[in-house]
Amino acid sequence: MDAFAQWKFHIKSIWEINAGINASYLLLNNTWGIDPRLGIKYFFRARQSVSLAVGLYSKPDHLSTYFIERRQLNGDLKYPNLNLPMLRAFHLVAGYEVKFKDDLRLKIEGYFQSLFKIPVSANRRSVFSTLNASTVFEVIFQNDEDGAQLVSEGTGKNYGIECTLEKFFSRGYYYLLTTSLFDSKFRTLDGQAFHTRYATNYATNLVGGKEWSIGVRKKNAFGLNVRLTLVGGLRTTPILIDESRQAGMTVYDNKRFNTICNTDYHRLDLGISYRINSEKKTHWIRLDIQNLTDHRNVAYRYFDQCTQNTVTQYQNGLIPFVNYRIEF
The missing domain is CATH 2.40.170.20 (TonB-dependent receptor, beta-barrel domain)
Structure with a gap:
């Protein structure tokens, strides 16, 4: 309240x-x-x-x-x-x-x-x-x-x-x-x-877009949008290998808590859209591509019991989305 x-x-x-x-x-x-x-x-x-x-x-x-x-x-x-x-x-x-x-x-x-x-x-x-x-x-x-x-x-x-x-x-x-x-x-x-x-010490974001009027009467629109994200890597704690092997699970060195950083994060997104305007309705067709360069950013690290060593888990790569919308 x-x-x-x-x-x-x-x-x-x-x-x-x-x-x-x-x-x-x-x-x-x-x-x-x-x-x-x-x-x-x-x-x-x-x-x-x-x-x-x-x-x-x-x-x-x-x-x-x-x-x-x-x-x-x-x-x-x-x-x-x-x-x-x-x-x-x-x-x-x-x-x-x-x-x-x-x-x-x-x-x-x-x-x-x-x-x-x-x-x-x-x-x-x-x-x-x-x-x-x-x-x-x-x-x-x-x-x-x-x-x-x-x-x-x-x-x-x-x-x-x-x-x-x-x-x-x-x-x-x-x-x-x-x-x-x-x-x-x-x-x-x-x-x-x-x-x-x-x-992460720094973060930079760049967002921009351009729209062109097209068609016989310039009533429709073609759009292009980009987003670039650059961020320092998330902090993490070193893993104690010997202690993790003995415990059978990930054991962190909390005496050095969050003292190391993952590799820097960067991602480029692209959006392409086409809008059709008429007297009674508007059609939207859009293609969004997340992580256009398919860069695999680090998510986290853990101790793997099978390999008996640390393993790096990565975030998603390139992901495309197609959207359609109609407005009356």
Whole structure:
């Protein structure tokens, strides 16, 4: 349940102030969060502005986390995470924006996020934090040494800089280029600091498209869209080969938790479309090709009992999709 109030002020057409407060309430365990927020933008030239925003944010964890159950020796069911409070975060963002033209702008932002009341393992020897989990199954199985019990005493931080160059759709084409440099860390119950798996150091995305009007009356349209993604490799933990052979399963070297990176991720997607416009209906035919170059990005590594060595699992290669849509 959420409620909010917001105020917006303009002072002499050069100052824009947004102030607000957000209230969140989780009926499941009667936890709540009150989050004040403030944003200020200063237009110091006709097409240029700087901005600063600060605020608190609250959100519940994934509902599956609260409903993890463990059966006690007497047969009763226990929900060790049912009373976890909401995750909290403090955000600070500073930005600069310039509009070169009505359809072209550049935006640069630096940001810092301080995360607290983060669920971490109640076992001080564990390195588990929900900030590092990609699915609820990791909450269930990777944090099983202490009955999957979590305590909201973990912290984390994210910081970085992001640059965006955006050409809005006009004259039949558009593009969007975003590049960011960042880092992401968390702390466990005993105060140890580690990189999260998502501390890939950089990410670049380029999206663009062009549309041509064709046909006798130029009523139909042929479109071409591309998306290029370049991201540093996800972080992972070295595997202990000898210990894995003895245990018959993958054993990680948690003393070097998330200290190595997979190879960089890159993917090129292509979309080709044809739109037929008539008086009463519109036909859309589209071909989407994901991972056009069939590059096999690394998904994860594990210890294989058959080969008695580590094996690399890869993500999907080239995947084509054909879509047809009709609108009346």
